Each structure stands twice: as structure tokens, then as C-alpha cells.
Amino acid sequence: MKHPAEPSGRAMLELRQLERSFGPNRVLKGVDLGVRAGEVVVLMGANGAGKSTLVKIIAGVHRPGGGTLTLAGVPYRPERPIDAVHAGLSVVHQSINDAVAPDLTVAQNLLLDRLCSGRAGALFTRRNARRQAREIQAILGLDLPLDRPVRDIPLADRQLVAICRALAEDPKVLVLDEPTSSLSQREAERLFGIVETLRRRGVAILYISHRMSDIRRLADRIVTLRDGRITGTFSPPLDYEGAVVAMLGEAVQPAGTAGGVQGPVVMSVEDCRLKPWSRPFSFALHAGEVTALTGLVGTGKSELAEILFGVRRPVAGRLGLRGETYRPQSSADAIRAGVFMAAKDRATNSLIPAFDIARNLSLPFLDRRSRAGFVDFAEERRRARQTIAGLGIVCRGETDQMPMLSGGNQQKVVVGRWLSEPCAVLVLDEPFQGVDIRARTDIGRRLRDTAETRATLVLATELDEALAVADRILVMSDHTIVGDHRTGPTLDMAQLLAEVAGSPSTAEALPAPSRERTA
Amino acid sequence: MPLAMRDLSIRYGFFVLLIALAIFFFVAQPAFLSLRSMIFVFQSVSITAILALGVTATLVVGGFDLSIGSVAASSMMAASYAMVIWGWGTAPTVALCIGFGLLVGLINGLIIVYGRVPDLLATLGTMFLLLGLQLVPTAGRSIAKGMLLPDGSTATGSFDKSFLALGRSHLFHILPISVIVMLALAAMIFVFLEFTRFGRVMYAIGSNEQASRLAGAPVSRYKIGAYMISGGFAAVGGILLAARVGRGDVSSGNNLLLDAVAAALIGFAVLGVAKPNAFGTLIGALFVGMLLQGLTMMNAPYYTQDAVKGAVLVLALLFTFSMTRRAGT
Numbered sequence: 001m002k003h004p005a006e007p008s009g010r011a012m013l014e015l016r017q018l019e020r021s022f023g024p025n026r027v028l029k030g031v032d033l034g035v036r037a038g039e040v041v042v043l044m045g046a047n048g049a050g051k052s053t054l055v056k057i058i059a060g061v062h063r064p065g066g067g068t069l070t071l072a073g074v075p076y077r078p079e080r081p082i083d084a085v086h087a088g089l090s091v092v093h094q095s096i097n098d099a100v101a102p103d104l105t106v107a108q109n110l111l112l113d114r115l116c117s118g119r120a121g122a123l124f125t126r127r128n129a130r131r132q133a134r135e136i137q138a139i140l141g142l143d144l145p146l147d148r149p150v151r152d153i154p155l156a157d158r159q160l161v162a163i164c165r166a167l168a169e170d171p172k173v174l175v176l177d178e179p180t181s182s183l184s185q186r187e188a189e190r191l192f193g194i195v196e197t198l199r200r201r202g203v204a205i206l207y208i209s210h211r212m213s214d215i216r217r218l219a220d221r222i223v224t225l226r227d228g229r230i231t232g233t234f235s236p237p238l239d240y241e242g243a244v245v246a247m248l249g250e251a252v253q254p255a256g257t258a259g260g261v262q263g264p265v266v267m268s269v270e271d272c273r274l275k276p277w278s279r280p281f282s283f284a285l286h287a288g289e290v291t292a293l294t295g296l297v298g299t300g301k302s303e304l305a306e307i308l309f310g311v312r313r314p315v316a317g318r319l320g321l322r323g324e325t326y327r328p329q330s331s332a333d334a335i336r337a338g339v340f341m342a343a344k345d346r347a348t349n350s351l352i353p354a355f356d357i358a359r360n361l362s363l364p365f366l367d368r369r370s371r372a373g374f375v376d377f378a379e380e381r382r383r384a385r386q387t388i389a390g391l392g393i394v395c396r397g398e399t400d401q402m403p404m405l406s407g408g409n410q411q412k413v414v415v416g417r418w419l420s421e422p423c424a425v426l427v428l429d430e431p432f433q434g435v436d437i438r439a440r441t442d443i444g445r446r447l448r449d450t451a452e453t454r455a456t457l458v459l460a461t462e463l464d465e466a467l468a469v470a471d472r473i474l475v476m477s478d479h480t481i482v483g484d485h486r487t488g489p490t491l492d493m494a495q496l497l498a499e500v501a502g503s504p505s506t507a508e509a510l511p512a513p514s515r516e517r518t519a
Numbered sequence: 520m521p522l523a524m525r526d527l528s529i530r531y532g533f534f535v536l537l538i539a540l541a542i543f544f545f546v547a548q549p550a551f552l553s554l555r556s557m558i559f560v561f562q563s564v565s566i567t568a569i570l571a572l573g574v575t576a577t578l579v580v581g582g583f584d585l586s587i588g589s590v591a592a593s594s595m596m597a598a599s600y601a602m603v604i605w606g607w608g609t610a611p612t613v614a615l616c617i618g619f620g621l622l623v624g625l626i627n628g629l630i631i632v633y634g635r636v637p638d639l640l641a642t643l644g645t646m647f648l649l650l651g652l653q654l655v656p657t658a659g660r661s662i663a664k665g666m667l668l669p670d671g672s673t674a675t676g677s678f679d680k681s682f683l684a685l686g687r688s689h690l691f692h693i694l695p696i697s698v699i700v701m702l703a704l705a706a707m708i709f710v711f712l713e714f715t716r717f718g719r720v721m722y723a724i725g726s727n728e729q730a731s732r733l734a735g736a737p738v739s740r741y742k743i744g745a746y747m748i749s750g751g752f753a754a755v756g757g758i759l760l761a762a763r764v765g766r767g768d769v770s771s772g773n774n775l776l777l778d779a780v781a782a783a784l785i786g787f788a789v790l791g792v793a794k795p796n797a798f799g800t801l802i803g804a805l806f807v808g809m810l811l812q813g814l815t816m817m818n819a820p821y822y823t824q825d826a827v828k829g830a831v832l833v834l835a836l837l838f839t840f841s842m843t844r845r846a847g848t
Contacts, residue, residue, distance in 0.1 A: 335734075350730050364734040374716075
């Protein structure tokens with residue numbers, strides 16, 4: 001299964017100086033990218049780098065703000081997604097269920113684009129559909145149950161239906177957006193085989209992924225996107241660690257982290273398994289210490305945070321809190337025990353849009369802010385003013401509504417909520433997501449100032465965020481912890497990056513059990 | 520300051536409209552603003568308002584309860600059955616009806632929370648169920664004193680005087696009991712929603728359920744509780760209806776659902792808060808009542824009433840969802 005190292009195909013998709021802004025926010029700042037026939041180009045980028053905007057422009061969902069697109073040598077300006085399909089470009093989006101109609105059969109799904117465009121003929125008989133669908137899946141050598149409704153087949157098969165459907169239009173360019181994010185290893189293998197088949201057939205493939213195993217297996221070239229710009233293009237021999245650095249940015253050493261004193265163990269995690277196939281791991285969190293958990297997207301960081309906060313159960317393992325067994329059944333349990341979590345994605349998981357700042361801050365602690373069930377409004381507002389001052393939230397007052405605040409200030413409200421009562425363990429999942437540098441510094445300083453009495457765990461995909469705030473860095477890869485470092489002059493950046501990139505050198509040191517999913 | 524002007528008009532526009540309407544009716548028909556006429560308005564909307572206050576609780580948690588009309592009707596039939604056929608007294612009858620309303624609310628809540636049936640569909644289902652179920656014990660006939668029972672005998676019980684007083688007597692010979700009940704329940708639910716932590720959590724759930732859960736709120740329990748409030752209030756409405764009518768009339772309460780829902784939705788526009796709130800619901804109910812009373816006194820035909828109510832509802836919803844959102848951005 002070796003492909004030519006020098007893809008000789010002609011350029012199929014070319015982007016030149018592509019720009020796009022949303023309001024004052026410049027998401028793409030002049031992107032150049034080319035994919036040739038018979039080539040797999042992997043696009044890597046952290047959250048907020050502009051990947052999804054790029055995909056949406058290519059797919060015809062958004063219009064470019066500037067720059068040009070060329071498809072097979074012809075100027076390409078899709079107005080709607082169906083224009084992209086007709087021009088010979090198909091996109092398989094990340095969330096599979098958006099790409100299939102669950103109540104229709106597999107055969108009907110495969111022909112969905114023809115059905116919708118009216119090219120299927122007036123008499124769309126089941127037999128006719130099956131014949132056409134069989135032709136489509138023969139291309140990929142698949143044998144899906146054509147008469148089953150899509151809702152009854154496994155997720156991995158649905159993904160294949162989505163890909164087959166994209167191929168039904170015989171595209172010249174195929175864009176796959178994180179196609180393995182919900183697949184097991186064996187299911188991913190099947191997908192890789194299909195991608196390789198397509199490459200041999202001369203399809204130009206733009207493959208968006210974070211998973212190093214995918215990238216090692218498939219990439220002919222790697223292109224990294226960071227902050228709306230292409231920061232690196234890597235040709236064989238591929239420098240995977242260089243690509244990770246280019247994606248995450250120059251990982252600068254922290255400028256004088258005070259270095260908290262390591263106190264006693266507050267939270268212990270023993271032999272924890274996040275997935276049936278993942279390797280168990282153990283670690284402890286100490287009082288007075290800010291620990292960062294880093295690793296690429298989809299490696300299991302948030303799952304671990306959710307386990308600590310009681311909203312998810314580990315597959316196996318034990319948790320201990322201050323020396324006692326800790327087995328929270330709900331977020332309310334965790335809060336009572338003194339384990340707080342500021343979840344990622346504040347709009348979905350944290351903020352109450354109908355509430356003002358003071359009410360957003362007090363929500364988890366209403367029982368402590370009320371007497372005989374009646375909320376003490378004066379106390380609530382007084383506390384809110386303290387939090388506003390402590391974190392430097394820019395607002396007119398504690399009764400400002402959420403939509404009035406900037407993203408950074410909204411995030412300060414989320415962090416401030418969980419800092420407003422003392423706790424044993426504070427978990428912050430991507431607290432710097434979509435936050436400007438000023439707010440990031442304020443939040444980081446406040447976390448550091450208040451860290452003494454608790455253990456603090458900060459989840460951060462971006463290494464420089466982790467380095468800026470933490471005394472200690474844990475690295476997660478493939479749903480297990482693969483590294484534990486202290487920050488400061490002794491930090492071995494090369495080793496850290498190798499662990500983030502999931503290099504074989506670290507993976508082989510501790511052989512993983514069979515990664516087969518049992519379910 | 521054009522912005523402040525718009526803020527003011529959103530906040531108090533509804534009250535200006537209310538007062539303007541009152542002045543218009545007063546000029547056209549001076550008797551409109553008499554005490555007697557005003558009390559009549561309150562009395563005419565009391566049952567509707569009680570149901571509307573209950574459904575407000577479900578709206579606050581982001582749900583909806585379509586079964587309130589049929590809960591009220593079933594509660595009325597249950598009260599009549601208990602008194603006329605079983606010969607029960609007032610206290611056990613009232614307890615039976617309220618217990619029934621709470622039970623229906625509990626079932627609604629369980630179906631929605633644990634059965635994962637969408638709220639509109641679940642409560643539409645219980646609505647149909649209750650509309651049919653209330654006909655079963657009497658074989659489809661209305662319940663009245665001395666009625667002929669299916670087995671050929673005659674009913675021996677009758678409505679207790681103290682029970683009928685709930686719907687017919689007046690405090691100080693002027694204020695109807697039903698109006699007092701309405702005001703008391705309105706004050707209760709208003710204080711509960713605005714000032715207690717339970718009400719606060721209910722609003723949080725209605726605004727962002729996931730975030731509330733991650734802040735430690737027992738979301739399921741609160742949602743079920745909201746449907747129980749709604750069922751309980753509807754049952755109280757049914758008791759007052761039975762006491763007013765003095766018989767278990769199978770066709771009463773047909774309009775209750777739509778009127779109550781309209782009042783609660785109009786309430787979104789009061790004070791321009793664009794969210795369910797008890798005070799707005801009460802004002803919404805009174806607004807509709809006043810409008811109908813004024814039109815009646817000006818000899819508008821009764822069959823135009825529903826059209827007027829519908830028009831008011833559509834305008835209030837437009838006001839809520841277009842004006843206030845624009846001001847928010």
C-alpha cells in the first residue's frame with residue numbers, strides 16, 4: 001500500500017490569499033493552500049485557528065471575504081453547498097448525523113443528492129434506487145445493508161454512508177473533516193483503506209484531523225493553520241513534531257511563574273481508564289499547585305474532567321478526595337464535596353443568557369446565598385462586586401446582562417463563579433478559549449493568587465496557555481496520561497512535544513493493550 | 520436619547536396601552552370605570568388567571584402545559600362527583616381535586632423528563648386522555664343534584680353550601696372569593712419565582728438547561744415540580760368553576776386552555792422582559808378581561824370576543840419577540 005512520494009497529479013483545489021472576517025473578528029488572514037490529484041493533504045489546526053471557516057468557504061456555506069479559489073483550473077465561487085457538489089467538490093462534515101437522513105434506508109441516503117436535485121427521475125422505485133446505490137458502493141468495495149434504515153446501523157457505517165454519498169457525485173476533490181473522531185481503531189482502519197483507494201483513483205483529498213495516528217498513516221503533506229494563517233507546510237520526510245509546534249505556536253517558556261509550593265495530595269486518581277481499550281493511568285493533584293493537562297483535541301481531556309466532576313463514570317479506576325473514597329454521582333455531589341468545574345464552551349455549558357452578572361455568579365451557591373429559601377439579594381450583589389473587582393471584569397455594574405460583555409469578560413464570569421467559594425479541587429476546561437490576551441493574563445493571575453488552598457487543574461490544548469499558568473504539566477495522548485513535567489528551566493520541551501504528538505518513541509515505551517473497542 | 524426612549528416604551532408601553540384603553544372605554548361608557556364593573560372584570564378572569572399562573576411555572580422552566588384546561592374540567596367533574604354521588608363534604612372534596620391536579624402534573628413531568636416525550640406532545644396526550652376520562656364515571660352525562668345514575672337510582676348528595684360559597688359569595692359583600700383566591704395565588708407564585716432560590720433555579724433551567732445541570736441544579740426534579748404546580752393550580756381553577764356553576768357540566772372549561780395560555784404569553788410583553796413572569800401573566804389576564812368587558816358594554820357582539828383575544832395575543836407576541844430582541848442587541 002505504497003503511494004508515490006511525489007504526487008505528480010495536477011492541482012485540483014487551490015486557495016489564494018483567502019480571507020474572511022466576522023464583524024471585527026478576522027478569522028482567515030490570507031490562506032494559501034493547494035491539493036493535487038491523488039494526494040492527501042492533512043490540515044491541522046487548534047480550536048479557533050479557522051479550520052471550520054475554511055471548510056465552510058470551500059463547501060459553499062460561507063462566501064470568502066477576499067482571495068480566490070480554483071477548482072481543477074477553473075475559478076470556483078460556490079454560492080450554495082449544492083454548487084460545490086455540482087462543481088465536483090464534496091465535503092463530509094464532522095458530525096455524521098448531519099450528513100444522513102436517519103429514517104431513510106441506506107440506498108435512499110446514498111442517492112439523497114440526486115433525489116433532492118430531481119435528477120433521479122420521477123419514478124424513484126426501490127429497485128431502481130438499489131441498483132444505483134449498489135453501483136455507488138461498488139466503487140469503494142463496500143457491502144452496506146441497503147434496505148436498512150440508517151438509524152439502525154452503527155455510527156461507523158453511517159460515516160461510510162456519508163462518504164459514499166459524497167462520492168456518488170464523482171467528486172474531483174473530497175474534504176473530510178475529522179472523519180475518525182468517533183471511530184474505533186478497526187473502524188478507522190477501514191476508513192483509511194477507502195481513503196487510499198480514492199487516492200489511487202486520483203481524487204484530491206483534504207483531510208482535517210488532529211489524530212496523529214491518522215496523520216502518520218495517510219498524510220502526503222501536512223499544512224498547519226494557526227490564528228487564520230498557514231504557519232507550516234511539511235513535505236516528506238514529514239516532521240510531525242515540527243507540525244505540532246507550527247499548529248500550537250512557538251511554545252515560549254513562562255515568564256517567571258512564581259512556582260507554587262506543592263502541598264499535600266488533595267485528589268488522587270488511580271488506575272483510571274477512559275475507554276475500554278485505553279491504557280489505565282494514575283496521578284495525584286496537590287494543594288497549592290496549578291496543574292495543566294495538555295494534549296491534542298479528542299485525546300480524552302474533557303472526559304477526565306467530567307469524571308472528576310461526577311457527570312461521567314470512568315470505565316475503571318478509583319478516585320480519592322483528601323484521603324477518602326470519592327465517588328460523585330452528579331455535579332451536585334461534586335460541588336458538595338468541594339470539587340468545582342468550569343466547563344468548556346461557556347455559551348453552551350456555563351452561562352445563563354437571561355441572567356445578569358450577579359445571578360450568573362451565584363447560581364451554584366444559591367443555597368449559601370439564601371435564608372429560608374429567600375435569596376439575599378444584597379449579599380449576592382456585594383459578592384458579585386468583589387468578584388468583578390478581583391478579576392477585573394469590564395462592565396458597568398453587577399446587573400449588566402451577559403450579551404453586553406465581551407467574550408473575555410464572559411469567560412471571567414465563568415471562572416469567577418467557581419472562585420467565589422472555597423473548594424478542594426478546581427477544574428477549568430479550556431478557560432482561555434476565545435479569550436483575548438488581556439483577559440487571559442487576568443484569569444491566569446487570579447488563579448495563581450487564589451491557588452494556595454486548593455488543587456487546580458487547567459485543561460489546555462494550546463501549550464503556551466498551559467506553560468503560562470501551570471507549575472506542572474500532564475500530557476494526555478490517546479486517552480491516557482503519557483507525561484508529567486514540572487515547568488521552569490528544567491522542562492524538556494522536546495520530550496513534551498514528542499508526547500503531545502504521540503511519537504512512537506513514547507508510545508512504544510509502554511505498549512498499549514489492543515485498542516479494539518469491545519462494544 | 521432615542522435608546523432610552525425605546526427602553527421606556529418597551530418597559531411601560533403595555534401599561535400605557537392598558538390605561539389608554541381604560542380611558543377610551545370610560546369616555547365611551549362612563550359606567551366602565553365603576554367599582555362594580557372593575558370587580559366584574561376581576562371575577563370574570565379569576566379562573567383563567569389561576570390556570571395561567573400555573574402554566575407560567577412550566578413556561579419558566581422552558582416547558583409548556585397544554586393539559587391545564589382538561590385538568591380544570593376534570594377537577595370540576597371530580598368535585599361534583601364527590602359531592603353529589605359520594606356525598607363528601609367540602610374539605611375532602613377540595614383535597615381530592617388538588618391531589619388529582621398534582622398527580623396529573625407528576626405524570627406529565629415523569630413522561631416529559633424520563634420518557635423524553637416533547638412537552639407539547641406529552642401534555643397534548645394527557646389533555647385528550649383527561650377529556651375522555653372525565654366522561655367515563657357518569658357515562659357522558661353532566662352531574663347535577665338528584666341526577667339519575669346509570670344503575671337507575673337517584674343521586675342522593677348535593678353541593679355543600681360552603682363549597683358553593685367558594686364560587687358565589689363575596690367578602691364584605693363586594694369582593695368575590697374567587698378573586699381573593701386568584702390574588703393570593705398570584706402573590707404566592709410571584710414571590711416564589713422572583714425571590715426564592717427555587718424560582719431562580721427554575722429560570723436558570725429555562726434559560727440554559729445544560730449550564731444549570733453543570734452548576735449542580737437537580738433539573739429533573741425542578742421540571743417535574745413545575746408541572747405539579749401547573750396541575751395543582753389548574754385543579755384549584757376547576758374547584759372554583761364547579762362552585763360557581765353548581766353542577767358538573769361536561770362542556771364547561773372548553774375555553775380555559777386557550778384563554779390561560781394567551782394570558783401567560785401576553786404576560787411576556789408586560790414590562791418588556793420577554794420572559795414568562797407571574798406579574799405579567801396576571802396583568803395579561805386582566806387586560807384581556809378588561810378589553811372584553813369594555814367591548815361588551817359597548818354592545819360588541821359576543822361572537823367577536825375570540826377574534827379580539829386572538830388579535831391581542833398576536834400583537835403582544837410580535838411586540839415581545841421583535842421589539843425586545845432588537846433592543847437587546
